[in-house]
Amino acid sequence: MLSALSSGQICREIAAIIAPEQSGSVSLQSLLKKLGDLLQADYIFVGERVGEGDMVRTLAIYNNGTFLDNIEYSLRGTPCDMVLNGSTRTCVYNGTVQDFFPKDCMLQEMGMVTYIGTALLNSRGEMVGLMSMLHGDSFTDCDIARDIIDMVAQRFASELDALHHQQLLEHTTAQLLKSYSDMEHFTYVAAHDLKAPVINIKTLLQFLESDNAIREDSIDVFQQVGQSVKSLEDTLRSLNEVLLVRNSETKEWKQHLFMDEIEKLKQSAARIIKDSGATICTDFSEAPEIWYPKAQLQSILYNLVSNAIRFRHPGRAPKITLKTEYSNKNIRLKVTDNGLGIDLKLHGSKMFGLFRRFHRHGSGKGLGLYVVKSIVESNEGSITLESEVNKGTTFILTLKGQ
Amino acid sequence: MIQPNAKLIAVVDDDTVFQFIAKRIIESTARFERILAFANGQVALEYLQENAGSPDMLPAYILLDINMPELDGFGFLGELDKHNGLSDVDFRIAILSSSNRQVDIDRARLHKRVREYFEKPVSADKIDALVQAG
Numbered sequence: 001m002l003s004a005l006s007s008g009q010i011c012r013e014i015a016a017i018i019a020p021e022q023s024g025s026v027s028l029q030s031l032l033k034k035l036g037d038l039l040q041a042d043y044i045f046v047g048e049r050v051g052e053g054d055m056v057r058t059l060a061i062y063n064n065g066t067f068l069d070n071i072e073y074s075l076r077g078t079p080c081d082m083v084l085n086g087s088t089r090t091c092v093y094n095g096t097v098q099d100f101f102p103k104d105c106m107l108q109e110m111g112m113v114t115y116i117g118t119a120l121l122n123s124r125g126e127m128v129g130l131m132s133m134l135h136g137d138s139f140t141d142c143d144i145a146r147d148i149i150d151m152v153a154q155r156f157a158s159e160l161d162a163l164h165h166q167q168l169l170e171h172t173t174a175q176l177l178k179s180y181s182d183m184e185h186f187t188y189v190a191a192h193d194l195k196a197p198v199i200n201i202k203t204l205l206q207f208l209e210s211d212n213a214i215r216e217d218s219i220d221v222f223q224q225v226g227q228s229v230k231s232l233e234d235t236l237r238s239l240n241e242v243l244l245v246r247n248s249e250t251k252e253w254k255q256h257l258f259m260d261e262i263e264k265l266k267q268s269a270a271r272i273i274k275d276s277g278a279t280i281c282t283d284f285s286e287a288p289e290i291w292y293p294k295a296q297l298q299s300i301l302y303n304l305v306s307n308a309i310r311f312r313h314p315g316r317a318p319k320i321t322l323k324t325e326y327s328n329k330n331i332r333l334k335v336t337d338n339g340l341g342i343d344l345k346l347h348g349s350k351m352f353g354l355f356r357r358f359h360r361h362g363s364g365k366g367l368g369l370y371v372v373k374s375i376v377e378s379n380e381g382s383i384t385l386e387s388e389v390n391k392g393t394t395f396i397l398t399l400k401g402q
Numbered sequence: 403m404i405q406p407n408a409k410l411i412a413v414v415d416d417d418t419v420f421q422f423i424a425k426r427i428i429e430s431t432a433r434f435e436r437i438l439a440f441a442n443g444q445v446a447l448e449y450l451q452e453n454a455g456s457p458d459m460l461p462a463y464i465l466l467d468i469n470m471p472e473l474d475g476f477g478f479l480g481e482l483d484k485h486n487g488l489s490d491v492d493f494r495i496a497i498l499s500s501s502n503r504q505v506d507i508d509r510a511r512l513h514k515r516v517r518e519y520f521e522k523p524v525s526a527d528k529i530d531a532l533v534q535a536g
Contacts, residue, residue, distance in 0.1 A: 195522075199500060200417070200419045200423060
């Protein structure tokens with residue numbers, strides 16, 4: 001059989017098997033098929049050690065042109081045991097395998113007399129599997145077959161290694177995704193379950209107040225309790241907002257005029273605008289409209305404007321400028337304030353984190369920018385900022401246009 | 403349609419503090435003679451089944467929480483429809499939940515007995531709205 005091929009042909013066949021693939025990954029199966037056809041093996045298979053190392057699970061079995069279902073078998077009494085647990089890495093039984101392994105029923109059932117098997121080592125040198133071929137006749141050119149198998153073994157070993165790495169990666173990814181979704185679920189449950197008692201306490205405090213149940217000298221204590229409850233309520237509301245924003249089922253895409261949205265914002269934030277004496281200037285002439293989820297656009301604008309007001313400079317009334325323009329097919333929104341500014345060298349990387357606050361004054365929960373970033377990124381956009389201490393800050397949002 | 407007692411209102415909620423609050427708010431509206439309180443959908447359902455034959459014992463208004471042990475708010479609504487003696491009683495229900503999830507709101511709106519969906523806290527205005535929803 002092999003002697004029918006010239007040594008040049010054999011070399012080319014081997015080269016084709018061991019050559020690293022040009023593009024993408026070649027499957028273990030296609031490599032096995034090439035080798036099986038070259039050796040004219042009745043059966044050829046690749047298996048990995050499983051269990052306590054006393055079992056093998058096949059990854060591919062090739063039998064004269066077709067692939068068989070994979071099996072798991074015990075090494076006991078088989079030639080494969082010699083490959084994985086014996087003293088030589090490659091074992092050859094030319095025409096004699098049934099004599100050496102009389103208890104291996106499979107060999108007899110299949111009528112196989114020739115066996116060549118070699119251990120496959122991973123990158124750490126551990127015997128993680130084997131490749132074996134079986135033949136119904138004796139090989140006249142058994143040494144060549146053995147040499148070929150020796151030569152290509154490493155190629156199969158690295159294929160096996162790659163497979164393990166891929167499995168490990170998939171396993172790790174699945175675990176990460178699960179812990180992420182557990183975390184999200186936990187946050188939801190926490191935010192939701194805390195809400196009910198906080199609302200209860202708030203209502204009970206109102207009862208006490210309307211009952212005039214608080215003694216004159218305890219009123220300040222009572223007010224502090226009220227403050228704490230309010231702050232707890234605000235945090236929970238922000239947390240719920242984050243969760244809501246992440247939840248894609250609440251998205252309602254619409255065409256919006258920036259001018260309309262700013263008018264709505266001026267109403268919903270009327271109190272903080274008035275109290276701070278803020279002026280809001282707009283220039284939407286270049287890009288007056290945007291296609292965006294409604295609640296999310298409102299949340300972006302509200303958080304950026306209220307953020308600018310919250311961190312205003314104590315020496316001057318806040319002035320916030322919003323400007324839009326096209327940038328390729330996207331819309332760029334710039335929100336500039338004349339507030340405290342921030343030292344980006346110190347805080348830059350943490351700006352958009354959860355519960356991050358960088359100024360002592362102001363009543364922020366440290367959630368606003370996190371919400372904005374979450375929204376923008378979940379819609380394939382980006383956000384950056386420029387800032388100078390005591391001068392002001394500009395947020396630059398690139399919003400994916402549809 | 404069998405008309406239940408318009409002077410009766412039920413609060414179905416596993417939160418006893420909320421029950422306390424709801425009772426006080428309901429009393430402040432002076433619209434009702436009696437307030438029934440149930441710890442979950444199952445307990446409420448058992449009471450309604452026992453009194454299915456006497457409309458005077460059945461509350462016309464029910465403030466219903468969603469998340470409860472044993473039988474939750476949606477389960478309770480489903481059971482009302484299944485039960486022979488209760489399916490044609492004209493209960494007017496307001497969901498009163500701390501959930502503002504759109505899925506819950508949409509699901510509640512599908513139900514014909516649900517007249518209102520309120521986020522907690524409960525207030526006299528919300529109870530007025532339920533009564534006036536007709």
